Amino acid sequence: MISNQQSLNLSAFMDIYDIVVPKDNMLRQINDLVDFSFVQVELQHRYCLDNGRNAVPPIRMFKYLLLKSIFDVSDADVVERSKYDMSFKYFLDMAPEDEVINSSSLTKFRKLRLKDVNLLDILIQKTMKIALEKEIIKSSAIIVDATHTKARFNQLSPKEILMQKSKLLRKSVYKIDEKMKDKFPPKT
Template sequence: MLSSQLKLSLSYYSDLYDMIVPKDHILRKIRELVDFSFIYDELKNKYCLDNGRNAKKPILLFKYLLLKYLYNLSDNGVVERSRYDMSFKYFLELTPEEEVIHPSLLTKFRKQRLKDENILDLLINKSVELAINQDVLKSNTIIVDSTHTEARYHKTTQREMLKKASTSLKAALK
């Protein structure tokens, strides 16, 4: 269930962010200048609004994925680093003592909420567009990692794979 109420996190230790995370840090700039509320609007129909337990905020999970991409980390790596890196916690809008998510939640989020391949492209494009408009990003060039995208090509059938394997096996035996 997706809750539309915002949770206000208060902490005695929130002033640490002002001392530890520099004013010119890229994550501070992105957090202060880019409004990620469009993510909630885009993913609202992917959640049940009146049934089940409260879900983690899609904005938070998208920010984890953004950190993962920006710093070239694995799911476990981004969650572990957000446990101790104050700039990550600041960007994620967590209090310094707040617990981080479990890494498997990122996989579940990608598979269940972002399974439509166009939605992730839309979210990334909107984020980049907002960042460019706010002068957070200076480049007009975007490089997208297409490792997990499905290419448009003729996939080999199981029969063709077996033929190739048997030909290779025959050649090895000769």
């Protein structure tokens, strides 16, 4: 269940953020300048509004994934770091003494709430666009999505490589001379 009401953090320790998270901190600037309510709007239809237990706010869950993306860490690492990194807690709109989520909640959030794989990319792109427009982030790098690249453990066997190369060789030869089809041995 997702609540329609915004929660107000009444912790006595909220002032500590003014001491330990400087005004020029990137996460503080993003949090202060970017209105993340668009996440709530985009994901609201994926939650029940009147049944079940209260869910972790979708904005906070999205911010965990955004931190994961910005700092290139695993689910477990982003949750662990949010236990002690006050800039993370500030960014997540948590009181300093608040407990963090279980890292498995991020997996469940992605699978249940972000079924459309492109939704997370759209939300992150929208956030980064806002951050770039407000000059919080000055990008000089090219970001490449490597989702569909081959990993080391997924390499082809030597036999499969030879079969691919043979196929490419045949195609190249056939482009030059179609009569060679009769002269080549049968395909394996």
